[in-house]
Amino acid sequence: MTNIRLGLVGLGKIARDQHLPAIASTAGIDLVAVASRNATAEGVNNYHDLAAMLAGEPGLDAIVLCQPPQARFDAARMALAAGKHVFLEKPPGATVSEAQALAALATQQGVTLFAGWHSRYASAVATAKSWAATHTLKHVTIDWKEDVRHWHPGQDWIWEPGGFGVFDPGINALSILTEVIGAPVRLIDAELETPANRQAPIAARLAMATAGGVPIAAEFDWRQTGPQTWDIVLEAESATLRLSHGGNMLVIDNVPQDTGLEAEYPGLYRRFVDLIGSRESDVDLAPLQIVADAFLRGRSRSTEAFDD
Numbered sequence: 048m049t050n051i052r053l054g055l056v057g058l059g060k061i062a063r064d065q066h067l068p069a070i071a072s073t074a075g076i077d078l079v080a081v082a083s084r085n086a087t088a089e090g091v092n093n094y095h096d097l098a099a100m101l102a103g104e105p106g107l108d109a110i111v112l113c114q115p116p117q118a119r120f121d122a123a124r125m126a127l128a129a130g131k132h133v134f135l136e137k138p139p140g141a142t143v144s145e146a147q148a149l150a151a152l153a154t155q156q157g158v159t160l161f162a163g164w165h166s167r168y169a170s171a172v173a174t175a176k177s178w179a180a181t182h183t184l185k186h187v188t189i190d191w192k193e194d195v196r197h198w199h200p201g202q203d204w205i206w207e208p209g210g211f212g213v214f215d216p217g218i219n220a221l222s223i224l225t226e227v228i229g230a231p232v233r234l235i236d237a238e239l240e241t242p243a244n245r246q247a248p249i250a251a252r253l254a255m256a257t258a259g260g261v262p263i264a265a266e267f268d269w270r271q272t273g274p275q276t277w278d279i280v281l282e283a284e285s286a287t288l289r290l291s292h293g294g295n296m297l298v299i300d301n302v303p304q305d306t307g308l309e310a311e312y313p314g315l316y317r318r319f320v321d322l323i324g325s326r327e328s329d330v331d332l333a334p335l336q337i338v339a340d341a342f343l344r345g346r347s348r349s350t351e352a353f354d355d
Contacts, residue, residue: 051076051132051323054107056097056122057114058083061136065165066113069312075320080104097122101129109159109323112136117209120145123160127152132159132323134315138218139163141209143332143339150330160328161319164222168314169294170306175281176227178299182283184257187228189265191220192276195249196355205247212247214338217267221334223279223294224263231258234337237345242353249353253341270353 053070055062058081067088070078080092082100087093094100101107109132112119116138123140126133127149139162140146146162153160166172193216195205204210211218225232232255240250249270255263277293289298297304322329 051108051320052079052104052106053077053109053111054080054082054097054100054104054131055088055111055113056082056100057112057136058086058088059113062113065312066111066136069316070111072313073316073320076109076316080107097125101125101131107131109134109319115204115210116141117204117207120149123149124152127156127158127160130156130158132161132319134161134163134319137162137164137222138211138215138335138338139330139332140335143335146330146332146335150328153328153330157326159319159322159326160330161315161322162330162332163315163319164219164226164331164334165311165315166219166222166294167226168311168318169223169290170309171290171297171304172223172226172294174297174304174306175223175279175288175290175294176229178288179227179281180229182281182286182288184228184261184281184283186282187224187261187263188278188280188282189220189224189263189267190276190278191217191265192268192271194272194275195269200355206242206245208246210247211338212241212245213249213251213267213269214247214341216269217251217265218334218338219293220265220267220277220279221337223290224265225331225333225337227279227281227290228257232256232263232333232337233258234340234344237341239341239345239347240350241347242351243349244352244354248347249350251341251345253337255337 110126236254239248253265
């Protein structure tokens with residue numbers, strides 16, 4: 048079987064830091080073209096946009112979309128309509144209805160659509176999921192706090208409608224939560240803090256519950272300097288599990304666990320190759336739905352202006 052010929056759209060920080068190395072290390076896939084308005088990659092054909100890349104590379108099998116979520120729907124629809132398999136960087140769309148429409152189009156076209164929740168492939172998540180399946184949970188707490196100036200400097204799109212604000216990192220925590228819990232999660236209440244000069248929140252507090260009524264409290268904040276916090280704590284009757292470092296470190300009952308090396312994006316690409324081989328899609332929208340519900344149900348509070 049010949050390797051999957053891949054085109055990548057959006058050569059920004061996440062593409063350079065994560066996607067390019069993961070593609071290079073994944074068997075069965077070759078990067079042959081990149082489309083970016085402001086950057087080029089070495090060793091491949093470069094195009095200004097997706098339309099030009101599709102016209103210039105008719106032999107492409109699959110497209111990876113790494114642009115901001117506001118632009119992703121039109122690009123994904125174009126690629127799917129051209130019969131290409133599509134990998135969506137998280138979040139899979141600016142709205143739930145966009146992602147649902149893309150899933151329907153992929154089915155119609157008989158191609159793969161993959162919503163790539165990279166944090167689910169963190170090294171400790173599978174172990175945490177197995178632990179949760181054998182314990183009766185009593186409470187879940189999420190603390191996801193980081194410095195936006197460090198991780199997203201000058202990225203104005205992230206503060207615009209559809210850019211998600213603090214939910215851009217927060218949705219990573221929700222993707223781990225919904226994977227580990229393995230059951231529907233209901234949003235009960237939310238409070239969103241939005242800077243006076245921005246359109247998207249800089250902080251959020253969510254009250255949620257599992258279908259069985261287990262309470263889940265989450266706090267997201269983009270103003271934390273110094274050490275960053277990416278923690279999820281699962282409390283059972285006589286046991287406690289703590290996921291930290293974004294799901295790559297694990298402590299059970301105060302005992303650190305060996306979780307192996309971090310390899311989120313290589314895991315994503317192995318999954319994408321497998322999905323294409325079986326002509327299946329993987330479009331779980333549970334994390335995106337919780338964020339949408341937070342905007343629908345949440346109480347909004349204006350806070351001081353923020354510039355990065």
